[in-house]
Amino acid sequence: MHLKYESQLREPLVYGDKNYHQVTEDIVRPIEAKPTRLWYIGFYIAVCLLLFGVYAIYRDVTYGIGQWNLNKTVGWGWDITNFVWWVGIGHAGTLISAILLLFRQGWRTGVNRAAEAMTIFAVMCAGQFPIWHMGRVWMAFFVLPYPNTRGPLWVNFNSPLLWDVFAISTYFTVSLLFWYSGLLPDFATVRDRAFTKLRKRFYGIAAFGWTGSTKHWQRHESLSLVLAGLSTPLVLSVHTIVSFDFATSVIPGWHTTIFPPYFVAGAIFSGFAMVQTLMVIIRKVFGMEDYITMGHIEAMNKVIVLTGSIVGVAYLTELFMGWYSQNKYEGYTFWYSRAYLFSPYGWSYWGMMACNVLSPQIFWFRKMRRNLFVTFFMSIIVNIGMWFERFVIIVTSLYRDYLPSSWSVYYSPTIWEIGFYAGTFGLFFTCFFLFAKYFPVIAIAEIKYVLKTTGESYKDKMGHLEHVSVEVFTHSGHGHTVVENESAN
Amino acid sequence: MAKKKFVVGCFDDEAVLFPAVKKVRTAGYKIHDVYTPFAVHGLDHAMGLRETSLHTAGFIYGIAGTTTALSCISWIFTKDWPLNIGGKPHFALPAWIPITFELTVLFAAVGMVLTFCYISQLAPFVKKHHFHARSTDDLFVMVIECTEKTNAEDLKAFLAANGAVETDIQIAEEGWWLGRYDKDEMRYENKQTVAA
Numbered sequence: 001m002h003l004k005y006e007s008q009l010r011e012p013l014v015y016g017d018k019n020y021h022q023v024t025e026d027i028v029r030p031i032e033a034k035p036t037r038l039w040y041i042g043f044y045i046a047v048c049l050l051l052f053g054v055y056a057i058y059r060d061v062t063y064g065i066g067q068w069n070l071n072k073t074v075g076w077g078w079d080i081t082n083f084v085w086w087v088g089i090g091h092a093g094t095l096i097s098a099i100l101l102l103f104r105q106g107w108r109t110g111v112n113r114a115a116e117a118m119t120i121f122a123v124m125c126a127g128q129f130p131i132w133h134m135g136r137v138w139m140a141f142f143v144l145p146y147p148n149t150r151g152p153l154w155v156n157f158n159s160p161l162l163w164d165v166f167a168i169s170t171y172f173t174v175s176l177l178f179w180y181s182g183l184l185p186d187f188a189t190v191r192d193r194a195f196t197k198l199r200k201r202f203y204g205i206a207a208f209g210w211t212g213s214t215k216h217w218q219r220h221e222s223l224s225l226v227l228a229g230l231s232t233p234l235v236l237s238v239h240t241i242v243s244f245d246f247a248t249s250v251i252p253g254w255h256t257t258i259f260p261p262y263f264v265a266g267a268i269f270s271g272f273a274m275v276q277t278l279m280v281i282i283r284k285v286f287g288m289e290d291y292i293t294m295g296h297i298e299a300m301n302k303v304i305v306l307t308g309s310i311v312g313v314a315y316l317t318e319l320f321m322g323w324y325s326q327n328k329y330e331g332y333t334f335w336y337s338r339a340y341l342f343s344p345y346g347w348s349y350w351g352m353m354a355c356n357v358l359s360p361q362i363f364w365f366r367k368m369r370r371n372l373f374v375t376f377f378m379s380i381i382v383n384i385g386m387w388f389e390r391f392v393i394i395v396t397s398l399y400r401d402y403l404p405s406s407w408s409v410y411y412s413p414t415i416w417e418i419g420f421y422a423g424t425f426g427l428f429f430t431c432f433f434l435f436a437k438y439f440p441v442i443a444i445a446e447i448k449y450v451l452k453t454t455g456e457s458y459k460d461k462m463g464h465l466e467h468v469s470v471e472v473f474t475h476s477g478h479g480h481t482v483v484e485n486e487s488a489n
Numbered sequence: 490m491a492k493k494k495f496v497v498g499c500f501d502d503e504a505v506l507f508p509a510v511k512k513v514r515t516a517g518y519k520i521h522d523v524y525t526p527f528a529v530h531g532l533d534h535a536m537g538l539r540e541t542s543l544h545t546a547g548f549i550y551g552i553a554g555t556t557t558a559l560s561c562i563s564w565i566f567t568k569d570w571p572l573n574i575g576g577k578p579h580f581a582l583p584a585w586i587p588i589t590f591e592l593t594v595l596f597a598a599v600g601m602v603l604t605f606c607y608i609s610q611l612a613p614f615v616k617k618h619h620f621h622a623r624s625t626d627d628l629f630v631m632v633i634e635c636t637e638k639t640n641a642e643d644l645k646a647f648l649a650a651n652g653a654v655e656t657d658i659q660i661a662e663e664g665w666w667l668g669r670y671d672k673d674e675m676r677y678e679n680k681q682t683v684a685a
Contacts, residue, residue, distance in 0.1 A: 019627065020526060020626065020627035021623075021626055021627040024526075024626045024627065145561070145565070151570060152569070152570070153570070154565045154566075154569070154570055154572070156572070156574065157562045157565070157566060157584065157585055157588060158566075158574055158577075158581050158584040158585075160587075162588070163587040163588055163591075166587070166588045166591040166592065167587065167591050170591040170592070170594055170595040173595060173598070173599065174594060174595065174598040177598055177599065177602045178598075181602055181605070184611065185526075185527070185625065188625045189526070189625040189626060191625075191670055192619065192622045192623070192624075192625045192626065193622070193625075193626060197671040198671070200670045200671040201669055201670060201671040203670070204616070204669060204670025204671065205613045205614060205670075206613070208606065208611035208612055208613060208615060209610070209611055209612070209615035209616055209617050209665060210611060210625075211522075211524055211617050211619060211624070212524040212525050212526060212624050212625050212630075213522045213523075213524055213609075214522060214523045214524075214525065214529075214532050214533055214536060214538065215522070215533070215538055215541075215609070216609045216611075217525060217527075217528040217529070217532075217533075218528075218533040218538060218540075218541050219541045219543050219605055219608070219609055220528065220605070221528050222541045222543045222544050223543060223601055223602065223605050225544075226543070226544050226547045226597070226601060227598055227601070227602075230547075230551075230594045230597055230598055231594075231598075233590070233594070234591075234594050237587065237590060237591070241587050244587070444527075445526060445527040445528070446527070448526055448527040449527045449528060
């Protein structure tokens with residue numbers, strides 16, 4: 001009953017001779033098995049990092065953000081760099097689940113669940129930075145517009161920083177809802193095959209009493225489609241608004257109209273890199289090679305080379321405008337503070353160029369796109385590069401402003417700034433390890449849905465359809481019914 | 490809610506299920522529901538279900554979000570506390586677009602998910618009767634409600650003749666109740682895989 005027919009020439013998305021039950025078995029197995037040694041080691045390291053981060057935050061709250069090396073004029077340093085970095089990473093999940101759904105990209109099914117989880121955890125990490133950067137964090141609720149006894153004194157709705165509050169919290173909420181509504185049927189699958197009491201109870205609660213009723217599926221499909229439609233502009237808006245934090249200011253290096261598309265491309269770039277890092281590990285550790293195939297890895301590498309090149313064009317455009325505008329402040333920022341290798345922060349600019357623009361070009365070669373080692377290595381490089389990008393944008397624009405008398409001393413972070421960053425890694429990986437152990441890391445129901453059009457064993461049986469004329473194909477009960485009946489006989 | 494009597498037929502392939510649904514409906518039986526492990530496209534039409542209006546609800550929630558944002562911000566910035574920001578206009582519509590957009594999306598998404606859960610009776614601690622433990626794994630479970638006139642045995646035979654691999658008669662609660670899944674629930678049997 002699939003209206004869609006996919007040519008045999010296309011790579012299968014699910015390898016092996018699978019049926020529906022086998023799909024369930026393969027994906028639920030890691031949940032039902034005891035965690036491996038490797039899982040415990042990873043989880044332990046993640047929790048240690050998290051605890052160190054908690055201690056760094058404790059010092060920040062107790063002694064104030066003087067614990068950090070922020071100075072005048074570098075008022076934003078590692079904290080906001082890390083914020084933008086994590087938010088950027090948080091873009092791939094929704095891009096994969098929403099935009100690729102609307103574009104009918106079948107390969108999203110294998111990776112969307114884990115990518116969405118990654119998005120949610122990354123946005124959680126990102127949120128920490130602006131919150132703790134407030135210093136007096138117990139007043140964080142002042143960013144919310146609520147009727148108060150101070151006038152009421154409202155927030156400034158014309159400020160990009162407030163737009164960010166709305167954008168990030170909306171993005172987090174919508175991603176969480178999208179992710180969880182997709183998880184309901186899969187939790188039900190785990191629940192119905194659970195044979196320990198605890199698991200039955202836990203997944204019984206988590207699945208909300210999902211039965212798989214046709215009416216519920218119909219509504220679920222409608223919900224997913226509309227949420228995808230809503231998330232598509234949302235994901236683009238979030239990093240656009242993050243870029244407004246910079247672009248609406250009058251700081252040379254920030255005050256550019258190219259920022260929104262440039263930030264969005266960078267976000268997708270770094271997000272996909274993080275997805276690659278996690279996918280290469282997941283498919284290996286959980287033996288998911290049949291579901292997260294080389295085709296998936298290659299598709300994501302193509303996105304990386306595309307967005308990496310877009311980002312590269314943006315860098316060059318900025319340099320060009322730095323010269324073409326003949327504005328001496330712009331020129332100084334772009335051509336001295338950034339592009340001149342021997343300026344105080346020149347190293348970060350060239351680190352960024354090497355990691356983001358030059359090295360991803362390796363993915364023009366198919367052999368490299370399908371090489372796991374290269375993919376994994378490059379995914380790390382890209383994330384380092386994208387961290388440099390945010391550092392370059394923030395610090396090189398701030399450390400020397402219009403008044404040479406207020407030029408700052410060389411900014412480098414304290415151990416507590418680094419500890420905070422390490423702590424968010426701890427938070428991210430603690431969440432991710434728990435997710436990988438207790439949640440179905442691949443969308444079971446969605447894989448079953450595409451199994452008969454893109455599964456390897458089913459594709460093999462479709463050979464004769466390649467020779468059928470369009471008229472016969474469209475008038476023979478959607479093609480597949482015919483094939484399936486024939487093969488059953 | 491009262492308990493009812495149901496005849497259950499399990500199919501292991503959606504390609505067999507579709508003709509069976511058609512035949513059961515032409516024979517005049519009332520299909521209570523079909524439980525499937527994934528969204529089977531076209532099954533809702535085959536069963537004669539009407540289209541969902543969930544997306545319309547989503548649109549209304551979205552409009553509500555837009556209205557909330559615009560009316561609140563404009564009231565705050567023009568009436569309640571007209572803040573002078575660099576002498577710029579109080580009614581600064583372009584600057585409000587981002588928040589208006591975000592609230593539109595937020596209201597639509599949250600509203601739709603809550604509506605979805607409400608109309609489908611999905612919530613933590615909700616429990617329902619499951620006609621077959623494998624309906625979330627690999628079986629397509631057709632459930633037919635019995636009336637006084639229904640001959641359950643005939644119906645079972647009819648389902649089997651139309652490709653059901655398992656048939657069954659169950660007396661079950663049709664609504665939901667608050668309960669726990671670790672109590673009185675069929676244990677999953679790891680059945681040998683069936684050829685699809």
